[in-house]
Amino acid sequence: MSNILNYLTTFWQMFRKDIQVEWRGRQGVPVMLVFTLLIVFLFNFALQLSPELQSGLAAGLLWVSLAFASTLGLNRSIGLERENSGLDGLLLAPVDRSAIFFAKSLSNFCFTMLVALILLPIFSIFYQQNMIRLPLIGVTLLGLSSYTSLGTLLAALSIQARTRDVLLPVLLYPLALPILIASVEASRAVLDSQPMDHFSSWIYLLLSCTLLFNAAGLLFFETILEE
Amino acid sequence: MAKQTLTFSARIEIRGLTKRFHYHAILDHLSLTINEGDFCVLIGANGAGKTTLLRILAGLIHPTEGEIIFGSGQITNGPNLRRHIGYVGHQSMFYQDLTAAENLMHYARLYRLSDVDKAITNGLNTSGLDQYRNQPVRTFSRGMQQRLSLARAMLHEPEIMLFDEPYTGLDQEAVQFLDKKLKALNQPNRTILMAAHRPHRLLPMASHIAWLKAGKIVEHLPISQLHKSPALKRYLGAPA
Numbered sequence: 001m002s003n004i005l006n007y008l009t010t011f012w013q014m015f016r017k018d019i020q021v022e023w024r025g026r027q028g029v030p031v032m033l034v035f036t037l038l039i040v041f042l043f044n045f046a047l048q049l050s051p052e053l054q055s056g057l058a059a060g061l062l063w064v065s066l067a068f069a070s071t072l073g074l075n076r077s078i079g080l081e082r083e084n085s086g087l088d089g090l091l092l093a094p095v096d097r098s099a100i101f102f103a104k105s106l107s108n109f110c111f112t113m114l115v116a117l118i119l120l121p122i123f124s125i126f127y128q129q130n131m132i133r134l135p136l137i138g139v140t141l142l143g144l145s146s147y148t149s150l151g152t153l154l155a156a157l158s159i160q161a162r163t164r165d166v167l168l169p170v171l172l173y174p175l176a177l178p179i180l181i182a183s184v185e186a187s188r189a190v191l192d193s194q195p196m197d198h199f200s201s202w203i204y205l206l207l208s209c210t211l212l213f214n215a216a217g218l219l220f221f222e223t224i225l226e227e
Numbered sequence: 228m229a230k231q232t233l234t235f236s237a238r239i240e241i242r243g244l245t246k247r248f249h250y251h252a253i254l255d256h257l258s259l260t261i262n263e264g265d266f267c268v269l270i271g272a273n274g275a276g277k278t279t280l281l282r283i284l285a286g287l288i289h290p291t292e293g294e295i296i297f298g299s300g301q302i303t304n305g306p307n308l309r310r311h312i313g314y315v316g317h318q319s320m321f322y323q324d325l326t327a328a329e330n331l332m333h334y335a336r337l338y339r340l341s342d343v344d345k346a347i348t349n350g351l352n353t354s355g356l357d358q359y360r361n362q363p364v365r366t367f368s369r370g371m372q373q374r375l376s377l378a379r380a381m382l383h384e385p386e387i388m389l390f391d392e393p394y395t396g397l398d399q400e401a402v403q404f405l406d407k408k409l410k411a412l413n414q415p416n417r418t419i420l421m422a423a424h425r426p427h428r429l430l431p432m433a434s435h436i437a438w439l440k441a442g443k444i445v446e447h448l449p450i451s452q453l454h455k456s457p458a459l460k461r462y463l464g465a466p467a
Contacts, residue, residue: 006339013336017322024363025324080322089320089379091287093337094306226289 010095014103021080022111028076032069032115037122039065044126051128058127059187063143063180065119070112070147071169077108078155078164087159091225101152101221105214109148116140135190142206143183147176149213156224182206235311236298237263237386237418239284244293245442246279253279255442256293261435263386264415267447268429269422270462271439277422278317280439281389284420285314297387310338313380314389319372320379323365327356327375330364331382338383350378355404370401377408388412390421394428406432427463438462 022028043061044054081087090100117137124131151172158167182202189199196203239261246254253276261267271277282288284295286309297308321330331350335343351357354374364372373393380388394402409432413419423429426436430450438446438459446459453460 009339010337013333017325017333020329021322021324084323085316085318085320086322088287088314088316088318089334090337092285092309092312092314092320093334094309094339095337096306226287 007096007099010093010099011103014090014100015107018077018080018104018107019110022107028073029111029114031076032073032111033118035072036065036069036115036119039068040119040122040126054127054129056188058123058129058131059184059191061127062119062123062131062140062187063184066112066116066140066144067147067173067176067180069115070108070144070151071172073108073111073115074148074151074155074172075165075168077104077111077152078159078168082159082164087225097222097225098218100225101156101217102214105149105152105217108152109145112144112148113141116144129191131191133190135196136187139183139186139190139203139206142203142210143179143186146179146206146209146213147183149210149217150176150179153213153217153221153224156221159225178205179209182209235386237311237416238296238298239387239418239420240296241284242294242296244280244283244295245291246276246283246288247291252442254283254290257439257443259437259444259447261418261420261437263418265435266409266413266419266433267421267435267437268426268433269420269437269439270424270426271422273424275439276442277439278391281314281316281391281420281422284387285312285389287314310383311385312387312389313383313385314391315373315376315380315393316391317395319364319376321364321372321375324363326361326363327351327367328360330375331379334379335382340383346382350382353381353408354378368398369396370398370404373397373401374404377405381412386417388417388419390419392422392424394423394425402428 040061049057081090091097120131120136123129151168154171154175155168158164158171161167182205186199186202186206189202241257241259244254244257245252257280269277269280279288283290286305297311322333325333328347328351331347332343335346340346348357351360354377356371356375356378359367359371364375367375377393393405397405406428409419413432421429430436433450435447435449436453436459437444446456448456
């Protein structure tokens with residue numbers, strides 16, 4: 001029982017620290033937000049699509065924007081631990097290191113989800129679709145949770161590399177392809193007002209990815225950090 | 228703090244330790260025993276492997292081969308062992324946007340200290356930084372960050388202290404502060420291992436000296452027997 005309590009204390013402390021650092025520095029979420037807005041503007045004005053095409057592309061563009069924004073956030077999150085060897089400080093502490101993974105994964109998810117929640121109404125305006133729908137928020141939540149779990153794991157893997165800023169997207173995008181495809185398909189189905197059983201397989205795929213990558217974090221995060 | 232119920236002896240026994248990076252052996256079957264209460268200065272040229280040895284002892288990296296026995300070897304579990312070790316490295320390990328007190332609080336909570344506030348106040352007082360407790364660490368000088376690093380490493384009152392060139396880049400005032408702190412830390416139940424490129428100012432405080440050369444300990448002797456090793460004296464720059 002005390003072990004679980006210790007684990008939760010570590011998890012909470014790490015999560016709280018990430019939120020505190022972001023609040024104090026405000027270098028993660030604002031950058032992600034500005035970047036996604038730029039993508040929205042650029043695609044909207046560069047493609048000059050008809051309203052019908054625009055609404056068809058909305059789901060894809062939403063996930064491209066979120067994937068890019070999340071990668072920026074992941075780089076920032078892991079760079080923060082690298083700065084002044086903060087990671088060493090964490091590794092020295094007598095804690096279960098997988099709790100660090102879950103806390104960082106959750107903070108990355110929260111930051112990206114915050115960007116997504118700001119982005120959805122803006123997408124509604126630009127792409128002439130009502131995107132503020134509970135099922136779409138649900139799909140976003142699930143897709144981002146899976147994406148940030150995988151991203152946190154790969155960011156830890158690339159932290160020791162000199163080319164980590166380049167390495168992370170190179171590793172992340174191919175492996176995240178199932179997540180992105182499932183998220184786009186599920187989002188498109190929601191926007192087309194299809195019934196849930198038409199896209200439930202994509203939801204199951206997202207759930208499986210979330211479980212898989214969190215289990216991988218639980219099992220391998222410590223080894224990844226030490227090596 | 229919920230410390231291990233087993234009595235921990237701050238003895239370090241290193242047997243046949245090897246660390247290779249890309250097939251290049253930084254440490255090569257290194258063996259060394261440091262007894263409880265020893266203050267051992269680890270000397271060696273740049274690239275001799277001092278930092279690698281300290282990082283392995285701190286649990287930050289794994290050795291390729293060999294074993295390290297802490298105390299009587301009863302505590303082998305990672306987190307339980309890390310409770311007994313304090314490490315001051317080249318970098319401060321602080322989050323620059325957080326204040327001194329917030330940084331110490333973060334570590335105090337990770338170490339699950341029973342009285343976090345008291346530990347932080349004590350740490351800031353003894354490092355002479357209490358008046359700067361609410362200032363972001365990024366505004367601190369190198370000397371102030373090093374003092375805060377020492378406070379961080381001492382928060383959980385470890386029995387084994389590892390220092391990696393702590394004097395590097397410090398001004399005279401910070402050097403004197405560190406001298407004073409090291410004298411206070413040097414206690415019979417605490418083992419100190421300090422890597423130093425220029426160890427002269429440490430010799431009056433230290434009990435032992437170990438010379439790391441080409442990945443091996445080539446000399447390890449009490450300071451009082453320094454005269455028995457002309458090669459070591461030459462290395463230190465004193466007349467043989």
